[in-house]
Amino acid sequence: MSMLEIKNISKSFGKFEVLKDISFSVEKGQAVSVIGPSGSGKSTLLRIVNQLEKADGGSVSICGTPMITVDENGKSVYADPKTLREARLKIGLVFQNFNLFPHFSVLRNITEAPVCVLGMDKKEAEQKAMELLEKMGLAAKANEYPCNLSGGQQQRVSIARALALNPAMLFFDEPTSALDPELTGEILKVIRGLADEQMTMVIVTHEMAFAREVSDRVIFMDKGVIIENGTPEEVFEKSENERTRQFLQRYNNS
């Protein structure tokens, strides 16, 4: 059973087709990077899986549970709100802009969902949150507010927040794009650590060297279409595709 199965997803904003017939799957323990130029639909794809955005067509299933299916008339059928909430708990989502809750302390940012959503005991949730903060090297910041943290620290808190719900997989939506270059390293280190622990991950990123090093599979998207879907070696070194080579060349030169 695939952790994530996406079939024939399409999406338009007005007349602009962002995604055209996208299909791929992610297996347990895999780290999959999605690369491609800005506006190629990478982030939209992640948002559709989480249903922060509605797809125009196609199907999605998470850990075997159908989230979007297609009926015999070709219309999309969405899972009910309860199934959706349960499925979302299986996916930890890390945003480009962190989206921490500014009115909660770092600790409460992490414990709020386990306590309110899973009904976990508060003490237990706090203990777990402290373990996660320890792992992120931020135990000393537990009682700070997000506004007093650097971007890199905020992003690490948001990763801890996502992990606190014990998700089956993690989605990263350009986790380092809002950070200074010198702060991206600390985030990449955390993701690398998670990959070593066999965490199932989908990482939308512009960090080519990182994608190549950490991923089991790399997907290259352009203009809403998957152009490559293979091992890092296949995509970065052996690709015959003109568009892929062009894109990678521009990155190598910069």
Next chain:
Amino acid sequence: MTTEEILSVTGILLDYLIPTLKVFGFTLLFSIPMGMIAAMLKMCRFKPISWLTNVYILIMRGTPLMLQVIAVYYIIPYLKLAEGLPAPLASVLAGIDIRSENYMFYAVIAAFSLNYAAYFAEIFRGGIESIPKGQYEAAAALGFTPVQTFFRIILPQVIKRIVPASSNEVITLVKDTSIANVVAYAEITLKARQQMQVYSSLTPLIIAGVFYFVLATVLTFLFSLIEKKLSYYR
């Protein structure tokens, strides 16, 4: 005016501080929840409701409060005079004693609450709409229900953002209570005018002014405390 006279006038006005504060307190009590409901209705996706709410807000903000107080006060007496009203309505109207002291108070509170709710509605709506979309998305991704998201994530942030604008409204309300004297509701301004005529002196008005000034200053201080209390995050 002699010192004795000034003290006597101050004592009289002090007695009418209670009716002034009653208008202030009850208006806040009703207009804040009403404003919250109106803000929700205005953001309603069903357009006719949003549109009707907007008409209400436009009228309340577009016409003077004094006019509204007079209109609300006289609408019942005029309806009582009207003929051919449906029987249930007529019997309800017959039950209202427009000469009672309470009737005047209810009319004033109704008019003030309707007016202030419109202003609060716009403040609340602005506050809710200023919360970034990412907050809703993060909450949804973490499995919060829409109700949990509103009360735990959104509302606390909205309150912080609307404190400065709300404090303006509340301070204006203290002074606006004087408008109730237009329907002869006995409060500080009405009494000050009477005393002004008794003594042929402006001093009672000045004393009334000091009353309002002190109230407004105390409120300003309270709100700056609240703002400080909420400044633990940005």
